[in-house]
Amino acid sequence: xxxxxxxxxxxxxxxxxxxxxxxxxxxxxxxxxxxxxxxxxxxxxxxxxxxxxxxxxxxxxxxxxxxxxxxxxxxxxxxxxxxxxxxxxxxxxxxxxxxxxxxxxxxxxxxxxxxxxxxxxxxxxxxxxxxxxxxxxxxxxxxxxxxxxxxxxxxxxxxxxxxxxxxxxxxxxxxxxxxxxxxxxxxxxxxxxxxxxxxxxxxxxxxxxxxxxxxxxxxxxxxxxxxxxxxxxxxxxxxxxxxxxxxxxxxxxxxxxxxxxxxxxxxxxxxxxxxxxxxxxxxxxxxxxxxxxxxxxxx
Amino acid sequence: xxxxxxxxxxxxxxxxxxxxxxxxxxxxxxxxxxxxxxxxxxxxxxxxxxxxxxxxxxxxxxxxxxxxxxxxxxxxxxxxxxxxxxxxxxxxxxxxxxxxxxxxxxxxxxxxxxxxxxxxxxxxxxxxxxxxxxxxxxxxxxxxxxxxxxxxxxxxxxxxxxxxxxxxxxxxxxxxxxxxxxxxxxxxxxxxxxxxxxxxxxxxxxxxxxxxxxxxxxxxxxxxxxxxxxxxxxxxxxxxxxxxxxxxxxxxxxxxxxxxxxxxx
Numbered sequence: 001x002x003x004x005x006x007x008x009x010x011x012x013x014x015x016x017x018x019x020x021x022x023x024x025x026x027x028x029x030x031x032x033x034x035x036x037x038x039x040x041x042x043x044x045x046x047x048x049x050x051x052x053x054x055x056x057x058x059x060x061x062x063x064x065x066x067x068x069x070x071x072x073x074x075x076x077x078x079x080x081x082x083x084x085x086x087x088x089x090x091x092x093x094x095x096x097x098x099x100x101x102x103x104x105x106x107x108x109x110x111x112x113x114x115x116x117x118x119x120x121x122x123x124x125x126x127x128x129x130x131x132x133x134x135x136x137x138x139x140x141x142x143x144x145x146x147x148x149x150x151x152x153x154x155x156x157x158x159x160x161x162x163x164x165x166x167x168x169x170x171x172x173x174x175x176x177x178x179x180x181x182x183x184x185x186x187x188x189x190x191x192x193x194x195x196x197x198x199x200x201x202x203x204x205x206x207x208x209x210x211x212x213x214x215x216x217x218x219x220x221x222x223x224x225x226x227x228x229x230x231x232x233x234x235x236x237x238x239x240x241x242x243x244x245x246x247x248x249x250x251x252x253x254x255x256x257x258x259x260x261x262x263x264x265x266x267x268x269x270x271x272x273x274x275x276x277x278x279x280x281x282x283x284x285x286x287x288x289x290x291x292x293x294x295x296x297x298x299x
Numbered sequence: 300x301x302x303x304x305x306x307x308x309x310x311x312x313x314x315x316x317x318x319x320x321x322x323x324x325x326x327x328x329x330x331x332x333x334x335x336x337x338x339x340x341x342x343x344x345x346x347x348x349x350x351x352x353x354x355x356x357x358x359x360x361x362x363x364x365x366x367x368x369x370x371x372x373x374x375x376x377x378x379x380x381x382x383x384x385x386x387x388x389x390x391x392x393x394x395x396x397x398x399x400x401x402x403x404x405x406x407x408x409x410x411x412x413x414x415x416x417x418x419x420x421x422x423x424x425x426x427x428x429x430x431x432x433x434x435x436x437x438x439x440x441x442x443x444x445x446x447x448x449x450x451x452x453x454x455x456x457x458x459x460x461x462x463x464x465x466x467x468x469x470x471x472x473x474x475x476x477x478x479x480x481x482x483x484x485x486x487x488x489x490x491x492x493x494x495x496x497x498x499x500x501x502x503x504x505x506x507x508x509x510x511x512x513x514x515x516x517x518x519x520x521x522x523x524x525x526x527x528x529x530x531x532x533x534x535x536x537x538x539x540x541x542x543x544x545x546x547x548x549x550x551x552x553x554x555x556x557x558x559x560x561x562x563x564x
Contacts (some may be wrong), residue, residue, distance in 0.1 A: 042393075042397075050492070088329065093321065108365065154412070157414075159409065159415070159416035160416065162398075163406055165395065165396075166396050166406075167387070167397060167406070168389060169359055169385060169391070170385060170458070172357070172358060172378070173357055173358075173378055173384065174378065174409055175375070175378040175379035175380075175381070175410055176409075176464065200372055217397065220397060221398045221399075221445075224400070225397075226397050261481035
């Protein structure tokens with residue numbers, strides 16, 4: 001009795017088309033975010049991601065008012081914010097974090113003013129917190145297009161992005177145009193945020209852009225493994241989070257991010273090499289602190 | 300006027316001035332030449348503009364005036380032709396980055412690859428040969444943070460070798476390196492010079508310079524002396540460089556440097 005009724009309870013929502021669709025969309029978003037999150041974690045750009053995500057708000061409102069796809073408006077304003085940040089930073093004596101703080105809050109506030117003044121059917125709550133369960137076909141299409149462009153761009157330039165994150169000076173020394181790399185990576189980030197807008201909302205999108213990469217970074221010393229782990233945790237969290245949010249009638253974006261965070265905390269404590277326990281008991285920490293004590297055969 | 304030999308390029312710096320955005324003048328009217336096929340040391344106290352000159356030659360920062368030529372080309376052109384390899388200071392590198400020694404050395408080959416950066420058999424061969432040459436083949440799968448101080452230096456030297464640039468710039472290569480590794484690196488630099496590389500390194504280890512550097516450039520905000528090491532390394536010149544002569548508005552870093560070199564010389 002119990003087994004089959006539990007099974008029923010588990011399987012029942014999966015007969016609902018809109019839920020299955022929401023799970024697919026959020027899994028795709030999870031994939032895109034997970035790939036980019038590895039670069040963002042390594043480059044130290046999480047604050048920049050937060051800035052872009054807030055700066056897209058006026059773009060969404062304007063796009064609806066002009067009756068063009070929201071993704072275009074969001075991308076223009078998100079990318080515009082990064083250009084503004086870059087310009088102010090290099091032309092004033094301010095430090096980057098102060099510039100980011102000023103610019104993104106300015107964009108965001110402008111968006112709030114627009115939402116309350118321009119008559120449109122934009123629901124501020126959906127922009128802020130996402131609404132994947134009620135996503136429209138047109139929005140799915142925009143999500144898929146923005147996400148696919150992101151994935152293709154990263155796939156083509158992944159080695160250069162990695163080199164740029166690791167050693168921008170060397171990238172320059174071998175004749176790469178680091179300015180182009182910088183802005184390509186920023187626009188890829190803006191596109192990813194556009195992709196995740198409907199799923200997580202602008203407040204929580206930064207979690208999807210940082211947490212999977214941060215979790216994976218604690219588990220491995222190899223970039224390709226990091227990428228794999230990041231994708232796995234992100235997709236699992238998105239699928240399970242969306243599913244559970246229906247069952248328990250909770251916020252979808254919130255559920256996904258809570259799961260991501262729980263996995264992160266678990267990894268932070270139990271990771272075999274860089275986890276708190278491993279470091280506390282010092283099984284590996286000696287190797288980290290003092291490589292000199294290992295006999296260096298080749299010197 | 301410039302003699303461009305394909306084997307070993309010459310670096311010329313003419314009237315270079317660099318001002319930072321906080322209006323601090325880092326270099327003033329510096330002119331010098333790094334002769335082809337030599338090991339040239341760039342010497343001066345901390346904060347004298349060594350790093351600034353280095354970064355200008357590598358194109359990492361935009362000088363406010365002046366001209367730099369490498370093998371007769373502007374810096375960017377020289378870089379596109381893979382003429383210039385750079386060995387960074389240890390503290391410029393994120394040692395926790397998830398890349399292996401092999402990955403790092405392979406980055407030296409990126410400039411030769413197509414846009415997707417897929418290594419060819421030749422790239423792999425050259426990477427292995429470079430690792431072999433610095434004695435790092437056995438540790439090539441290690442994450443870079445798991446290396447000792449000397450191994451870290453050699454990993455980046457191997458990247459420069461893999462890049463096969465005819466000009467190699469090394470920023471403070473002997474900081475935090477034990478005597479054995481330093482000697483080994485010097486032997487390798489001498490070999491590279493004999494193969495026709497032009498090598499410029501910055502250092503404040505005055506003791507070792509005379510043993511292997513053909514030429515020396517003394518720097519303190521501007522070029523104070525340059526030429527063969529025997530000729531430039533005079534007590535008068537060193538006093539002038541380290542003893543606080545022109546443009547003496549130097550910070551406290553300079554004073555500690557002065558004491559250190561006082562002990563050494």
